[in-house]
Structure formats: C-alpha cells, structure tokens
Amino acid sequence: MDSYRYILKSTNESxxxxxxxxxxxxxxxxxxxxxxxxxxxxxxxQHNCKNLFGHEECLKNIRK
Structure with a gap:
C-alpha cells in the first residue's frame, strides 16, 4: 500500500x-x-502525483 503526504499552502490570492x-x-x-x-x-x-490549486476543503477531500 502506498503512503502519501501533502503540502498545503495558501497563495494569498483569489x-x-x-x-x-x-x-x-x-x-x-x-x-x-x-x-x-x-x-x-x-x-x-511527486511522480504520478497531483499538484492542484483550489479551495482548502476541496483539496483536503481528494486526499488518499
């Protein structure tokens, strides 16, 4: 089973x-x-991993 970790940062922009x-x-x-x-x-x-922009909750909800 793969282990994942996530880095989540605000861009301070809209x-x-x-x-x-x-x-x-x-x-x-x-x-x-x-x-x-x-x-x-x-x-x-980060090979075959996602690098996305969006709402904090949306991004957290798609984590594996």
Missing amino acids: SKKYGVCEVCGKHVSEVYHQIEERKYTGGWT
Whole structure:
C-alpha cells in the first residue's frame, strides 16, 4: 500500500490570479496549492502525483 503526504499552502490570492478551483470548478476567494507526494524507496517522490490549486476543503477531500 502506498503512503502519501501533502503540502498545503495558501497563495494569498483569489481565482482572479490562479483561476477556478481545479476540483469543483468554482471561484475561490483564497486559493490553496496542494502538492501530493508518494513514499518511494529511499524517500518521497511527486511522480504520478497531483499538484492542484483550489479551495482548502476541496483539496483536503481528494486526499488518499
């Protein structure tokens, strides 16, 4: 079973700069950036992982 970890940071900007939420497609007043990483032999990798922008809750809800 794969192990995942996530980095979640606010961009301090809205959809006007980053576009709509990549999960739900709606306007975002404060866009968050989520980086998914998967445990790999000897460390962590972002290979075949998601790197998305959107609502904090939407991003948290799609975690594995």
